[in-house]
Amino acid sequence: MRKKEETAYGVIGLGRFGEALAIMLAQSGKEVIVVDRDESKIKEMRQYTECAFVTENLSAETLKEIGIQNCDVVIICIGEKADVSILITMSVIEMGVPRVIAKAFSPEQGAVLEKIGAEVVYPERxxxxxxxxxxxxxxxxxxxxxxxxxxxxxxxxxxxxxxxxxxxxxxxxxxxxxxxxxxxxxxxxxxxxxxxxxxxxxxxxxxxxxxxxxxxxxxx
Structure with a gap:
């Protein structure tokens, strides 16, 4: 059982940005849950964290089964598909996760993500x-x-x-x-x-x- 003062992280989406972030957090000794649809990426991540899950369905129900709601910080790294990113971000926020950060590719996408309560990052920009x-x-x-x-x-x-x-x-x-x-x-x-x-x-x-x-x- 993790200590109360420790921060648990969730990373959804293992593109170059999400993968690099998840590895850095895990190598720093943090508790990290990673989620992606690509089985090969999840297999690779299991050398860094035991909490690596592959799923085609990124619905709220599936994310809850994985335990995303128990994280203190969740980073959604699915910037390319704006609709998917927004829906997942909404789901995670509604779960009551204290801090939700979402990757965006455009100001329009970022504006929507901010509107629903997420912090927004623009890695490429x-x-x-x-x-x-x-x-x-x-x-x-x-x-x-x-x-x-x-x-x-x-x-x-x-x-x-x-x-x-x-x-x-x-x-x-x-x-x-x-x-x-x-x-x-x-x-x-x-x-x-x-x-x-x-x-x-x-x-x-x-x-x-x-x-x-x-x-x-x-x-x-």
Whole structure:
């Protein structure tokens, strides 16, 4: 019997996105239920989790028999078939699962999924944005979008700031950005001191409005 504080996950649909997600969760020691119509994919997943089920019928009744309603988080990874994705998402939400996340391929599909109460992810779009930002900026390494306007980005410390202390960069006053971490070699400092002096190879992690980060990157 799992401990109350542990989180159980359900992954419905084992395309590339669903399979990678399920494997990552299972390898992290999480309890994961996976469901797919493809028997070969389910057989492959059984090396990662005992709770792997093959079924042609993804109805609410079948999902309940599998135990999806006992999960704390369920991710529906059937984005290609919008109608199927929406119906399954509705069923899982009606089962009372606390957190339901659904993959979408279009804004229209995503709008419907949000309307019925799911969190929506756009894997292909998000990967395209991530790659595009990397291509457009030599200093850009990675980012997390917190909402439409706020991001956390990893940036290579620019030449113009090397040798300056965090206080001397005047990031907050000039650009309305906050440095929340500095990666120096194998060490990550999350308690950034004002007198820390930036050096070659440092990576700064900043948080702020995307437009302010873009302004900073363009200026430096």
């Amino acid at each position: 998000d990967m395209a944005l991530r790659l595009g930002k990397r291509l457009l900026s030599n200093s850009f390494i990675d980012f997390v979008s917190l909402c439409d306007s706020v991001e956390i980005r990893q940036l290579q410390a620019p030449e113009s700031l090397l040798g300056r202390t965090v206080e001397e960069t005047q990031m907050r006053r000039k650009y309305r950005l906050n440095i929340i971490a500095i990666v120096s070699g194998d060490h990550t400092e999350i308690e950034v001191m004002p007198d820390y002096r930036l050096k070659q190879g440092d990576i700064i992690v900043v948080i702020g409005k995307a437009e302010n980060i873009d302004t900073f990157v363009n200026i430096i």
